[in-house]
Amino acid sequence: xxxxxxxxxxxxxxxxxxxxxxxxxxxxxxxxxxxxxxxxxxxxxxxxxxxxxxxxxxxxx
Amino acid sequence: xxxxxxxxxxxxxxxxxxxxxxxxxxxxxxxxxxxxxxxxxxxxxxxxxxxxxxxxxxxxxxxxxxxxxxxxxxxxxxxxxxxxxxxxxxxxxxxxxxxxxxxxxxxxxxxxxxxxxxxxxxxxxxxxxxxxxxxxxxxxxxxxxxxxxxxxxxxxxxxxxxxxxxxxxxxxxxxxxxxxxxxxxxxxxxxxxxxxxxxxxxxxxxxxxxxxxxxxxxxxxxxxxxxxxxxxxxxxxxxxxxxxxxxxxxxxxxxxxxx
Numbered sequence: 276x277x278x279x280x281x282x283x284x285x286x287x288x289x290x291x292x293x294x295x296x297x298x299x300x301x302x303x304x305x306x307x308x309x310x311x312x313x314x315x316x317x318x319x320x321x322x323x324x325x326x327x328x329x330x331x332x333x334x335x336x
Numbered sequence: 337x338x339x340x341x342x343x344x345x346x347x348x349x350x351x352x353x354x355x356x357x358x359x360x361x362x363x364x365x366x367x368x369x370x371x372x373x374x375x376x377x378x379x380x381x382x383x384x385x386x387x388x389x390x391x392x393x394x395x396x397x398x399x400x401x402x403x404x405x406x407x408x409x410x411x412x413x414x415x416x417x418x419x420x421x422x423x424x425x426x427x428x429x430x431x432x433x434x435x436x437x438x439x440x441x442x443x444x445x446x447x448x449x450x451x452x453x454x455x456x457x458x459x460x461x462x463x464x465x466x467x468x469x470x471x472x473x474x475x476x477x478x479x480x481x482x483x484x485x486x487x488x489x490x491x492x493x494x495x496x497x498x499x500x501x502x503x504x505x506x507x508x509x510x511x512x513x514x515x516x517x518x519x520x521x522x523x524x525x526x527x528x529x530x531x532x533x534x535x536x537x538x539x540x541x542x543x544x545x546x547x548x549x550x551x552x553x554x555x556x557x558x559x560x561x562x563x564x565x566x567x568x569x570x571x572x573x574x575x576x577x578x579x580x581x582x583x584x585x586x587x588x589x590x591x592x593x594x595x
Contacts, residue, residue, distance in 0.1 A: 296524065297537070
C-alpha cells in the first residue's frame with residue numbers, strides 16, 4: 276500500500292497562510308497545514324526530498 | 337564582476353520611498369568597535385572585536401508636497417523626517433531596483449534633521465540615523481524588482497542563488513501603500529526552481545505587522561535552511577499592495593547565529 280503524507284508546519288507559519296505551493300506550466304496549487312499531499316505533487320523528486328528533509332511533509336500511519 | 341555607479345538607486349524608509357527627494361547619501365556604514373586587550377607580556381597592542389554598529393546618513397531636498405498634503409505627510413519627506421520618529425525605522429538603500437539588486441538595511445533611530453539654505457538658494461536637510469535594534473547595517477539582495485504592486489493575492493518572480501544555505505537569514509519588508517483590505521506578505525523558498533517561477537515552494541518567513549496601517553517597515557529573522565530560490569507572495573483580501581522586500585542570507589561567521 277502506498278504511503279500517505281500530510282503537510283506539516285515546523286516553522287509555525289500562522290493559520291490561513293499556505294505552507295506549500297507548486298507552480299508548474301503556469302498553474303499553481305497551494306497546500307495548507309494538514310492537507311494531504313503526495314510525492315507526485317512536488318515539482319520534482321528533488322523538491323519532494325527537500326520537503327521531507329525539512330519536515331514540511333510527514334507520513335501518516 | 338562589473339563595477340557599477342550609484343545611478344538609479346533607491347532609498348526607502350519605513351514604507352516611504354525617499355528616492356526622489358534624496359540628493360546624496362553620505363554614509364552607508366556597518367562597523368565594529370575594537371577593544372584593547374593588551375597583556376603585560378606583549379610589546380604590541382592586542383585588540384579584539386567588540387559590539388557592531390551601523391549608520392546611514394543622507395541629504396534630502398525640502399519637499400512638503402504642497403499645503404494640501406502637509407498634514408497627512410503624503411509624499412512629503414519634510415513632514416516625515418522633521419518629526420524625528422520616536423520608534424525604530426527600517427531603512428533600505430538599494431543599489432538599483434532589480435530583482436537581486438544589492439541592498440543595505442538598517443533598523444535605526446533618526447537622530448537629526450538639520451537644514452541648510454545655501455547662498456545659491458538651495459534648501460537641503462541632513463538626516464542622520466544610527467542602528468538601534470541590536471543589529472548592524474546588513475547587506476542583502478532584493479527579492480522583488482524594487483517597489484512592486486500586487487493588485488490582489490499573488491506571487492512574484494523570484495531570484496535563484498547558486499545553492500541553498502543553512503545559516504538562516506533576515507527579511508526586510510517595506511510596505512508603501514495598500515488601497516483596501518489587509519495583505520499578508522511572505523517570503524517563500526524553493527530547492528528545485530530554476531527560473532524563480534516554477535518549482536516546489538515553501539513559506540519561509542511571514543512578516544508579522546502587515547495588518548497595521550501602511551506605510552510600514554519590518555525586519556524579521558528566520559533560522560535554518562534557506563533554499564536557493566526566494567520569491568515574494570501576498571495572501572489575504574486586498575487591492576493594490578505596493579511593497580519591496582530584501583533578504584540577507586546568514587553565513588557561518590555571523591555574530592548572531594541563525595543556523
